Amino acid sequence: MPSKSVLPQGTLDLLILKVVALGPIHGYAIAQRLQQVSRDAVQVPQGSLYPALHRLENRGLLAADWKATETGREAKFYRLTRKGRSQLETETESWQRLTESVALVLRLSEGGAE
């Protein structure tokens, strides 16, 4: 079993936005989803999930409504706002550029070692 990696600074917001983009979802489900999707590789610090959600809500990237879950209990469901969607796009793009360039640099140094 690979060791769990710590989330780099600032990526939690991106992951939250991505998960919420799939449809209205409450906080607990977001935590579950993140863990499942990353195949438990990403340790989601639960303590920082909610402050992050509230920050994103206050910045207007997320909106929230209280709705009943399948078990009938009321929960706060987050959804992406228009502003959130465009933020997600730009951040995804810049993340990809970053990882590609990091990967490029890493390959280069491997080549140099041959």
Added chain:
Amino acid sequence: MNWWSRLWHGRQMDVQLDKELRFHLDQQISDLISRGIAPDEARRQVYLAFGGPTQVAEECREARGTRWLLDILHDLRFGLRSLSHRPGFALAAIATLALGIGASTAIFSAVNPVLFKPLPYPDSGRIMMIAESRTDGGARLPSFGAYRGLSDRTSSFAALAVMKTWQPTLTTTAEPERLQGQSVSADYFRVLGVTPLIGQDLNPADDRKSGPHVTILSYGLWQRRYAGDRSIVGQQVTLDDDKYTVVGIMPQTFVNALDPTAELWTLLQYDISQGRAWGHHLKIVGRLRPGVSRDQAHHELNAALPAINQIYADGFATAGGPALGVVVTPLQRALTESVRPALLAIFGAVLLVLIIACVNVTNLMLARGSQRRGEFAMRTALGASRVRLVRQMLTESLLLALIGGALGMLIAQAGIRGLVALSPADLPQLGAIRLDAPVFIFALAITTLIGLAVGLVPALQVSRNELNAGLQHSSDRTAGSRHWMRRALVVAEVALALVLLVSAGLLLRSVQRVLSVAPGFASAHVLTMQVQTSGHRFKDNSYTNQFFSQAQEAVRRLPGVNVAAFTNQLPLSGDFDVYGIKLELTNGLDDRFPAFRYSVTPGYFAAMGIPLRRGRLLNEHDLPSSLPVAVISESMARTKFPGVDPLGRRMHAGAEDIWYTIVGVVGDVKQASLDTTNPDAIYTPTTQWHWADNVLSLVVQGQGDVASLAPAVRRAIWSIDKDQPIVRVATMESLVAASEAQRRFALVLFECFALAALLLAAVGIYGVLSGNVTERTREIGIRSALGASRSYILTLVLRQGVTLTIVGVLIGLVGAFLASRALITLLFGISPLDPLTYLGVIVMLVGVSVVACWLPAWRASRVDPSITLRAE
């Protein structure tokens, strides 16, 4: 949700947050239970993974961005509560700050319009005053000739104007009224950059000898005399028996800074063919052309002077010679020059008082801080960060400052009223002294600054390390070095108080010295008033002379009057009439110099009590037809006729067509002010001067209360001619006092400030020693239990207080030395290092501090060892 609604719905959001987090936890626990984990274990694991829910909730709240404001509100509430727990402390601090802020704000309101606020004209920084420089470095009023030359031959100024006062009598309506106005050249309003509200500006084409009589009225005069009737423009009004056409009305907002009392203006209409064109009695103002600097203008004007002096050599020779140079001063500065040193000194003094007030409050806060060390230690133990504690302290001090500032504004309001009532009449912009926006901003700024300054020292002190020591507060054994800060503050207070006391003392001694200066005349029992003849009949010299001699006779016959006489200028009244003198023989010195010219009627010297030194006085036998004679002042005789007998020598005064023979020498008289050196002066009979002056001052020497003679004297003059305005009725004693009004004004304020400083310093010393004794009660108890006598303990405490005072005095001496340099223009007749003042102030300060120390020391000596030792 925006910031405001997040702030507003905080409570509701907290409930939802709680619900959301609980949902998460419950959900996770039930998930774990369904996977077969025991409920208790599941709960444990979930909470472990989540981290404290309270902390998470706190972080979520912080994400709202409203936290800081809620904290401030909380601090404020807490601050108010903790202040109200100690009303004595709060009251003392607030009262001290209110006084300091109030006094500074009141003084700032007076200083701001005079020294800092630009004049109310467009681009007012470009308006300059142009004066002639004298050999002794001073400035003198220019002549019309100099103005003509400069305006013809220089181009630095877009507009130049020349002016003098004009006091016509308006006789359009039933009762005649003497008005205050100005005779100006046509460009006057263009220099200021203002245009009439109604009608036309003055026309340069009319500004010539015997041009049309025109006048422009101020808004106030127009409303007062003509009820704002627009049809008055274009009509004629009667001023001094002449018809003047009203050509314009100035706007209500127009402020005539050059003569705030002026209500109407006419054209000067001078011509260089007239003798008066060479008299030094005019003021020149100019508006610099865009792009021309003051320096450039100064250079151009001075470069043009030699040519001008050559062209008008004959004219200048009749009145004190040509201009040696010109001085170009910004109008704002020129108008405030005379009051600037006094106002700056007063402003400096009030700021010192403010600093002392702040030091006092800082001291109070420190004392209170040490009482609260237990509280702070407890709060730190409960998790309050140091930043949080400092912020709490600062909030409290800001709160104190704000309450003090608000009360201070009320004090300032009252102070301004007192200030205006007290201020010398020549204070410019008196009307502009009020609580306006800049003053309010100043008050707010100093209040905030004080709040921070006063809170910072105690806040840092409290937050520093010794917090766990604070928990053991009650078992303090010695009141040791911890109090160095409070001692330092007391030393600072004493030092500042000394600076103020020395300044006030020096001013007090100066005023005493000035008022003990012999003015050269006897001011007791002398009543004066100015009689201004007006009307065509007074264009005839002999008619004028006859009127004044009849009036003098009528007054002299009144009961209670000993002597009455007329003079064209009265000492210390603001009159200033100087003419060029040319001696017939040079005496080996310069034969041309300016001198005060007095045209007097017989009896003037007796009425004023001016003593005769040599020769004879002027008398009834000096007639227009007889030999022109003059009497000169003692110092003129000494400096201009060294080793020579002046009697019988001849001189010209003004136009060089009359030789005056010197027949007598009289004592020197202070003309401009008491603190100037004795000027050269000549006296001629009114009947023998080049013309008969239309405005003369009556001098009445009588018995008892001469002021009560005024109505009878006025009636006596009006019995000769009822249409002649009589103004400036004053006793000679009040004129002498008024001439020193500015110095006295500064003195009164300095005395108030010095007294406040002394009180505050005494309170400061008392506070520190008193707190000190309380904290040392145990130590003192042990000392007396071990056999220390009461007088020993008394001396112990007294010595501590007096040591602080002496250190403060030593530091203050340096400050006082520097401050007295700044005061030098206000001092008279004493050295800024006057030993008597310094000594007196030191004795007083030490004395007051001993009194302030006495009470705590006495209390210490009464400490009962058995009680204090048992108390522990």
